[in-house]
Amino acid sequence: MAKVPYAGDLRHSISLQTRSASTDTGGGFTSSWSTTRVVYAKIIPINGSNSYSSGRIDHDLTHDVYTRYYSDIDFSAGGGKMRIAWTDRGTSRTFGVKYVLTIDERDRFLLFRCSEGGVDDS
Numbered sequence: 001m002a003k004v005p006y007a008g009d010l011r012h013s014i015s016l017q018t019r020s021a022s023t024d025t026g027g028g029f030t031s032s033w034s035t036t037r038v039v040y041a042k043i044i045p046i047n048g049s050n051s052y053s054s055g056r057i058d059h060d061l062t063h064d065v066y067t068r069y070y071s072d073i074d075f076s077a078g079g080g081k082m083r084i085a086w087t088d089r090g091t092s093r094t095f096g097v098k099y100v101l102t103i104d105e106r107d108r109f110l111l112f113r114c115s116e117g118g119v120d121d122s
Helices: none
Strands: 013-023 029-045 050-053 056-059 063-068 084-086 091-102 109-116
Touching: 029 084
Parallel strands: none
Antiparallel strands: 013 029, 013 084, 029 063, 050 056, 063 109, 084 091, 091 109
């Protein structure tokens, strides 16, 4: 069970971004990221390992990100549809959202389970 953060713990300003795809002139797809909401969050590092198997890099969960609950958040975050952009002391970081949980199903806080760099940045 995830621990509920205090309001004072939400001290990092982050951008929740969603991917939109459009068809290009060659019949392929082009994707772009747009910021849907800027919120305050608590970011906790939980792991930091990557594994290489079958010719691809698999990112394990690296960070838990807590925010207040927002009803318009797309909870189908898996599959590279959502990411979090965060600038910390001049360093930009990107977290791919693996899944989103409503803590204790009480509609007060959200928990984003993320992997740093785990989303294609195209």
